[in-house]
Amino acid sequence: EVQLLESGGGLVQPGGSLRLSCAASGFAFGSNAMNWVRQAPGKGLEWVSGISHSSGSTYYADSVKGRFTISRDNSKNTLYLQMISLRAEDTAVYYCAKDQPSSQPFGVGIYYFGHWGRGTLVTVSS
């Protein structure tokens, strides 16, 4: 069974930093692209960042580019999201999500989100 367990969320002041982790089990972590998706309180879903299986390619939403860094350690089956210069608008539940490839891919990269963790809440407030 695929399991994704996020950790590292909490309360941080504007301008502060935080590192999220996602521990994965139940599948071949090193063979799958991974993502972070967030959801502000009472709002919809926003894709944040993705990373290829080998870390060779990383992808970011414009809203976090230059402030967030996605990485992974395949030896530890763990995905990370380093967040700096945090803003109030970054307040959200952050989900780790395993990529679901397309059945007819037109190229490499992230497609869909096949399995999700339960999320970790990040609150940016003074």
Add this chain to the structure above:
Amino acid sequence: EIVLTQSPATLSLSPGERATLSCRASQSVNNYLAWYQQKPGQAPRLLIYDASNRATGIPARFSGSGSGTDFTLIISSLEPEDFAVYYCQQRSSSWPLSFGGGTKVEIK
């Protein structure tokens, strides 16, 4: 950036009824569209990908159709556990990925 517009915002139906949800893209995404279900306090769950492929374990009462800019999710006969919020998501050749704003299916 491709914008996905979901309609209606809220759908009020009774168990056993048919639900029809719409997702319209601001430009063509071919068939690279997915649907997710989210219940309160839970993570989203993938239902449909590539517009019409059911994800593993998803009941046959869920079906997706469409291509280009217009897509539909149909729940043929609503079960009590189907009352939730549904999101569409696109993966076209132009970044970034994006989600629609959601449709809430509520009990009438």
